[in-house]
Amino acid sequence: MTAAVSHPVRNGLTGDFAVPGDKSVSHRALIFAALAEGDTEIHGLLESEDVLCTAAALRAMGAEIRAEDKEDGRVWHVTGTGGQLVSPEAPLDLGNSGTSARLLAGVIAGAGITACLAGDASLSKRPMDRVVQPLSKAGAKFRQENAESSLPLWIEGAEKPQPIIYDSPVASAQVKSAVLLAGLFAEGQTRLRESATSRDHTERMLEAFGASVTRSIILGGGHEVMIEGPVKLVSPGRLDVPADPSSAAFPVVAALLLRGSNLKLSGVMTNPTRAGLFKVLQKMGADISFENERMLGGEPVADLRVRSGKRLKGIGVPEITVPSMIDEYPVLAVAAAFAEGRTRMEGLAELRVKESNRLEKIAEGLKACGVQAMIEEDDLVVLGRGDLSVGGGGQIETGFDHRIAMSFLVLGAAARAPVTIDRADAIATSFPGFVEKMNACGCDLRLSDTEPRASEAG
Missing domain, CATH: 3.65.10.10 (Enolpyruvate transferase domain)
Structure with missing residues (x-):
């Protein structure tokens, strides 16, 4: 202390x-690079404790991630898995990172692997139901070890993830991202609707990796984001944060x-x-x-x-x-x-x-x-x-x-x-x-x- x-x-x-x-972009850069085909260089990555937790979790699920010091700064190299992740051998310790927990829940749910998410005392109290509900509709199964806390949380990914239409009760980029990440693996249209536009880094990152993203305004108010899966992500080669x-x-x-x-x-x-x-x-x-x-x-x-x-x-x-x-x-x-x-x-x-x-x-x-x-x-x-x-x-x-x-x-x-x-x-x-x-x-x-x-x- x-x-x-x-x-x-x-x-x-x-x-x-x-x-x-940027912390939000750094998390997403690592995640999308790990899911894509090909190698990605990430420049300007935030090396905070939260982001490093995401990197460690992705390594545990099969991605190759390393940092290299160069004259113009540190570069992170990610060798993508093409979406073929593996179940980690131990619980994924996500420290204090709510972004890691919610976004990786979407990845695990869609990829059909099994993992346990864990974190510190603060993260263990933060709500996970907001992603558990839509990801359950997509076919994933969840089990909490302690009814009084959100983590640890066991996730059994869907063998055949289903596309869903989900009206989010809160305008949350983390909920939106979890749903879209699971939707990458589903066959058909995954749609998320929210009453106000939350930060759109996931949509921008999806497009950078070759995915087609449809954004629309809902009659009467609100916004909708749609992707049609399954989606094969392809590395753009370089990402700047x-x-x-x-x-x-x-x-x-x-x-x-x-x-x-x-x-x-x-x-x-x-x-x-x-x-x-x-x-x-x-x-x-x-x-x-x-x-x-x-x-x-x-x-x-x-x-x-x-x-x-x-x-x-x-x-x-x-x-x-x-x-x-x-x-x-x-x-x-x-x-x-x-x-x-x-x-x-x-x-x-x-x-x-x-x-x-x-x-x-x-x-x-x-x-x-x-x-x-x-x-x-x-x-x-x-x-x-x-x-x-x-x-x-x-x-x-x-x-x-x-x-x-x-x-x-x-x-x-x-x-x-x-x-x-x-x-x-x-x-x-x-x-x-x-x-x-x-x-x-x-x-x-x-x-x-x-x-x-x-x-x-x-």
Whole structure:
């Protein structure tokens, strides 16, 4: 266990911030490369604990995956199985990765193999019924070892997977991906419908590997995605992973809150299904510009330029924005704490079943730092301090949630008094090197009780 303290800084953040590869795309790049025919080179893969769990699980199911250091960075090589996976000999330990658990459940269900999914205490409490229900319709069988937790979960894949039409009760890219991955092995049309468009990396990745994906708008509201199986995936040879907008959110908000900031973040994904936070911040008055817009690995990207300026304004954030920024609400709440006026974030029920109960963790953390925050049913209301500075000084229990940890380290940088988080080691789940990179551009984050090294202090 490693604690961390974020000390207030007087100057803004400057320089070029190297945002790591996108976590969602990294998971999918490994999975689709493992299912395809041929060899795939993956550039820019996020080497976080979550993604490495996916790589280890795919190796256990027969894929050849290795990393190679080159002059321009590390390259991951995946030799595809052509969909011919094998049942692993031991349970697949997925750590804290919900994406790994739900997407691989779809792979196992369709591939007709048998496997047991396991994870840490946090992952074992997260809901798996949302994928078990549709995958059961496709012919897979499931057994839980403990009725009080979701994992461990035994999966017996379907010998002849069936195409299904599934109306998802929640707009979830993980549910959609699990259903489509199982549908690759089924004969006929697999259709998934959702009330709002969730992140579409799976559809983009399917097309990169030669699959035909049909997207349509449902009369009366909602969206449908359809594939017709069985599908033979063929490696495109090379995949490039763009920088993660969810990871970029932390230095972006920190730069907005600290006077004198002028920060550049290169190659950040601007996929409309992921860019909700940047749009909301702009509505609050943030100075964020998108430069050198282009395509990378089938995804739109841009260089972000963030400058601090006038104080942010509190606004209403409607529920319709949730799918495009589900992971960014903790750091948005931090931005709202420093804004003028009230910010109401609506429809946040999904935050209750993330790595922690994020809705409660956000409210508790803000209150510990002197900010009024209320939970009203599934809404979060933050009363911004405006011209009154945020006190800080809180001792934050993160629940081993990486996004709670990083969000309150950002708050500490702009508050009057240092903010302490209990589990900085959780950050490696999605953002290895976070502390060093934040310090290099002007923050003062210190692990445990040690003084920062000269190289970390920037």
